[in-house]
Amino acid sequence: MNETKNENLIMQVERIAFNYGWRQQKSVFSDFSLSLERGKVYGLLGLNGAGKSTLIYLMAGLLTPKSGRVTIDGCNVRDRLPSTLGNLFVVPEEFELPHMSLKEYATLNGALYPRFSYDDLLRNLELFDINPEIKSLSSLSMGQKKKVLMSFAFATHTDLMLMDEPTNGLDIPGKSQFRRLVAREMSDNRTIVISTHQVRDIDRCIEHVVIIDNSKVLLDESVARITSKLQFVENGTATDAQRAIYSQPSVTGYSIVAPSNGGDETEINLETLFNATLGNRDKITEIFNAK
Secondary structure (H helix, E strand, O other): OOOOOOOOEEEEEEEEEOOOOOOOOOEEEEEEEEEOOOEEEEEOOOOOOOOHHHHHHHHHHOOOOOEEEEEEOOOEEOOOHHHHHHEEEOOOOOOOOOOOHHHHHHHHHHHHOOOOOOOHHHHHHHHHOOOOOOOOOOHHHHHHHHHHHHHHHHHOOOOEEEEEEEOOOOOOHHHHHHHHHHHHHHHOOEOOOOOOOHHHHHOOOOOOOEEEEEOEEEEEHHHHHHHHEEEEEEOOOHHHHHHOEEEEEOOOEEEEEEEEOOOOOOOHHHHHHHHHHHOOOHHHHHHHOOO
């Protein structure tokens, strides 16, 4: 059932709780909430086991929360409405493709997505240097399968795309091609969530950072606001490291995250931001809660 919509929000995760019932362990999520806005590329970061993949599947309606709910455009994703499923695409970390040609696959699965374009699929495959005359998708390498699935995903033109470790299995050129595809295919209506631990693969293409840990959102900020509040230094000195929120020795000095000194903004470094947030979360919270 549709409810009153906030037109700027595409998804709301509302106070969900979830645990795998067959495991005798603590809940993966407890009273967890998150909102996603239209027209943004989100980087979803967390330690291994923090629940990133589980959250992706809860967002997609493939898992059911014990309590709370996930809505897309005001509709509960677990209702599995055709209008919702046709406007959502999930790229899982691990998957298989069937023993059929690319054209057969596109014909069969493209029918599920009202805005699917075969021409755009071919254009996306060209960016990845993949020949579309594929006789059997199952015979491809994992890296090639991932390129094919992501090419298909973007050709569906869904408003919401959820991607779990999309750069795993890609070679260095493939990772660069992936970033170009994301940049080319973004629009004001499309929202992309990229869950990853390979932060260096995505730091140039995301616009908003969400860091989760122990069923809490530690950071939920735009890249623009992060770079206005924090300074990222790659070749810092020992003196710089003393005032840092986080510092890590490198070959040429220190990688540093420090409070902004009011000078020129620096480029975000997701790896040091992630480590700073987990290692000094109280200070990060203080900085971003300050008026």
